[in-house]
Amino acid sequence: MDASEFRRLGHELIDWIAAYRERLETLPVMSQVKPGEVAARFPAAPPQAGGGAAAALAALDRDLLDGITHWTHPSFFAYFPSNASYGSILGDLACAGLGAQGMSWQTSPAATELEQVVMGWLRQLVGLPDAFTGVVQDSASSSTLVALLCARERASGFAQVRGGLQGEAAPLTVYASDQAHSSVDKAALLAGYGKANLRHLATDDAHALRVDLLEAAIAEDRAAGRRPCAVVATVGTTGTTAVDPIAAVAEVARRHGLWLHVDAALAGTAMALPECRVHWAGIEGADSLVFNPHKWMGIGFDFSAYFVRDPQHLVRVMGTDPSYLRTAQDGQVANLRDWGIPLGRRFRALKGYVHLVDEGVAGLQARLRRDLEHARWLAAQVDATPGWERLAPVPFQTVVLRHVKEGLDEAALAAHNLAIAAAVNGSGKAYLTPSVLKGRQTLRVSCGSATTERRHVEAVWAALRRAATAA
Numbered sequence: 001m002d003a004s005e006f007r008r009l010g011h012e013l014i015d016w017i018a019a020y021r022e023r024l025e026t027l028p029v030m031s032q033v034k035p036g037e038v039a040a041r042f043p044a045a046p047p048q049a050g051g052g053a054a055a056a057l058a059a060l061d062r063d064l065l066d067g068i069t070h071w072t073h074p075s076f077f078a079y080f081p082s083n084a085s086y087g088s089i090l091g092d093l094a095c096a097g098l099g100a101q102g103m104s105w106q107t108s109p110a111a112t113e114l115e116q117v118v119m120g121w122l123r124q125l126v127g128l129p130d131a132f133t134g135v136v137q138d139s140a141s142s143s144t145l146v147a148l149l150c151a152r153e154r155a156s157g158f159a160q161v162r163g164g165l166q167g168e169a170a171p172l173t174v175y176a177s178d179q180a181h182s183s184v185d186k187a188a189l190l191a192g193y194g195k196a197n198l199r200h201l202a203t204d205d206a207h208a209l210r211v212d213l214l215e216a217a218i219a220e221d222r223a224a225g226r227r228p229c230a231v232v233a234t235v236g237t238t239g240t241t242a243v244d245p246i247a248a249v250a251e252v253a254r255r256h257g258l259w260l261h262v263d264a265a266l267a268g269t270a271m272a273l274p275e276c277r278v279h280w281a282g283i284e285g286a287d288s289l290v291f292n293p294h295k296w297m298g299i300g301f302d303f304s305a306y307f308v309r310d311p312q313h314l315v316r317v318m319g320t321d322p323s324y325l326r327t328a329q330d331g332q333v334a335n336l337r338d339w340g341i342p343l344g345r346r347f348r349a350l351k352g353y354v355h356l357v358d359e360g361v362a363g364l365q366a367r368l369r370r371d372l373e374h375a376r377w378l379a380a381q382v383d384a385t386p387g388w389e390r391l392a393p394v395p396f397q398t399v400v401l402r403h404v405k406e407g408l409d410e411a412a413l414a415a416h417n418l419a420i421a422a423a424v425n426g427s428g429k430a431y432l433t434p435s436v437l438k439g440r441q442t443l444r445v446s447c448g449s450a451t452t453e454r455r456h457v458e459a460v461w462a463a464l465r466r467a468a469t470a471a
């Protein structure tokens with residue numbers, strides 16, 4: 001491909017993306033293809049002759065679009081909001097166009113420095129104290145893994161440069177609520193703590209971590225000769241957006257010398273609203289925290305914001321210093337390869353930068369308030385409608401509900417609600433996530449797609465009621 005073909009195809013592709021976004025509402029939200037259907041449309045081997053880029057892009061409409069679940073659809077109420085604003089798309093395109101590696105400051109100073117600027121903006125946006133320093137990671141999963149690695153090394157006095165965890169006399173333990181995200185389990189396992197040393201604590205009626213149980217578990221582990229090491233608290237759990245009591249957990253962590261990592265992957269974005277920051281109270285006591293601007297904030301995946309109080313400790317744990325990566329500026333600059341797991345780093349700050357400048361703080365806040373209002377409206381409908389039950393408070397944009405049909409036991413209720421979800425999702429008109437909460441089958445309606453208006457929330461509620469009558 002030469003520059004003139006790139007220009008031509010590139011303009012066409014931008015037009016295609018804009019037209020796709022404009023007609024999104026007419027497409028079925030959840031892809032209805034069968035397993036293997038998409039792969040069967042493609043040749044089994046790569047072409048011998050090149051020059052087929054235009055034909056490859058034509059596959060978007062012909063072979064791929066019906067295999068896409070439309071996350072930016074206005075009636076996308078599944079999982080969590082994951083928007084990619086036009087501004088963020090353009091920033092990402094610029095990143096791809098530059099093709100730069102930001103592993104060291106010297107390998108593209110602008111990539112490192114704009115990342116530091118954008119992370120400083122994000123820190124202020126969500127009301128975090130100046131004591132935190134941020135870095136972009138690919139995902140909350142990676143961020144939480146890095147946090148538990150840092151916790152492990154702090155508690156063990158850098159066991160990694162000796163015998164690692166295998167050389168330790170006593171096992172290190174990790175605490176989280178039974179509502180913590182599966183990435184916490186994964187991080188604890190990958191960081192070598194072992195499943196036997198990960199405690200899932202029962203939660204209260206609002207599905208938040210119980211500090212009394214945390215205290216008791218720490219005491220029990222101490223008494224058994226184990227070493228309490230880290231606690232992961234969640235602001236906005238995946239099941240119900242429950243909020244663990246950060247200030248109280250931080251106090252326990254401080255008293256027992258535990259690392260406190262806060263997982264606010266979804267709900268951290270809400271802290272751009274001063275009225276939501278009550279859910280953040282005590283956050284200054286965290287050692288690390290993560291939130292995902294690639295969820296509700298509107299920056300395209302992947303952009304996870306990881307903040308730490310002690311960047312020197314982070315670099316000591318994650319840093320490597322082989323001779324071929326050394327540069328003359330090493331003492332004066334940040335080499336962000338030492339702030340996470342991969343060596344290579346894309347210029348992800350660009351999409352965050354363009355997005356934030358395009359939205360502005362006021363624009364972002366207005367959209368978040370709209371989404372909170374949508375969730376409150378739906379919660380009020382559920383509360384006011386006989387036969388429907390809401391299973392959790394609604395601090396943010398997710399409403400967890402179910403239909404309770406007379407005379408059905410738990411198993412039959414589960415089947416009934418799964419049938420409702422299947423009917424709504426199969427219609428292509430809206431998409432939501434069935435999920436199990438403490439043994440009860442629920443339907444999660446997560447608001448916050450960038451284009452969702454009140455009429456879309458009204459429509460999904462009507463679709464749920466119709467499906468409940470038919471099921």
Ligand SMILES: *Cc1c(COP(=O)(O)O)cnc(C)c1O
Nearest residue numbers: 139140141181183237238265266
């Ligand atoms: C989405 C989510 C995660 C996982 O985020 P990734 O960036 O996909 O790894 C972790 N924790 C919570 C609370 C989440 O909502």
